[in-house]
Amino acid sequence: MAVTVENTDDLTRAPGASVTPDTLPNDLDITDLVVGGGAEATHRDTVQVQYEGKLVSNSTEFDSSWRRGGTPVEFPLGQVIDGFKLGISGMREGGRRILVVPPHQGYGPQGAGGVIPPNAHLVFVVDLVKVN
Template sequence: MAVTVENAEDLTRSPGASVTPDTLPSDLDITDLVVGSGKEAAVRDTVQVQYQGIRVADSGEFDSSWGRGGTPVEFPLGQVIDGFKLGISGMREGGRRILVVPPHQGYGPQGAGGVIPPNAHLVFVVDLVKVN
C-alpha cells in the first residue's frame, strides 16, 4: 500500500494524505515522516494531536482535526483504538507519523458512526503536539 502525504514535513499545514491500496498490512504499520525531539508519549499519558483519518477502501477522509479549524484534539492515550494507542506510544512531541491500522486494531466488525464501515483498514497521519 502506498500513502502519499503532500505536506509531509510541514506540521503547520494539513498533511493532505492520499492512499493507493494494494497489499494491506495485517498488523499496525508505522512510518515516521518527522521524528520529534520533545517528550515521548506513553500509554498512561494524555496527548494533544492533530490528525487526518482516511478509509483505505475509497481513499475518503472520514475525520480530521485540521478540517475542524486545526485545533489539536486531546485524549488519554489508553482510551482510544489500539492503532492509535500503539501507534502514538513512543512518538515524540513535534513528530508526524503515518499509521496504517488494520481492522482488528481499529473499529473491527462494528465499524464506527456510519463513516467507517465494518472491517475497514484506516490510515491516520498524526502530529504529536503535546504530551501531558
C-alpha cells in the same frame, strides 16, 4: 499499499494524505515522516494531536482535526483504538507519523458512526503536539 503525503514536514499545515490500496498489512504499520525532539508519549499519557483519518479502500477522509478548525485534539491514549494507542506510544512531541491500522486494531466488524464501515483498514497521519 502506498500512502502519499503531500505535506510531509510542515506541521503548521494539514498533511494531505492519499492512499492506493493493494497489499494491506495484517498488523499496525508505522512510518515516521518527522521524528520529534520533545517528550515521548506512552500509553498512560494524555496527548494533544492533529490528525487526518482516511479509509484505505477509497482514500475518503472520515475525520480530520485540521478540517474541524485546526485545533489539536486532546485525549488519554489508554481510551482510544489500539492503532492509535500503539501507534502514538513511543512518538515524540513535534513528530509526524503515518499509521496504517488494520480492522482488529481499529473499529473491527462493527465499524464506527456510520462513516467507518465494518472491517475497514484506516490510515492516519498524526502530529504529536504535546504530551501531558
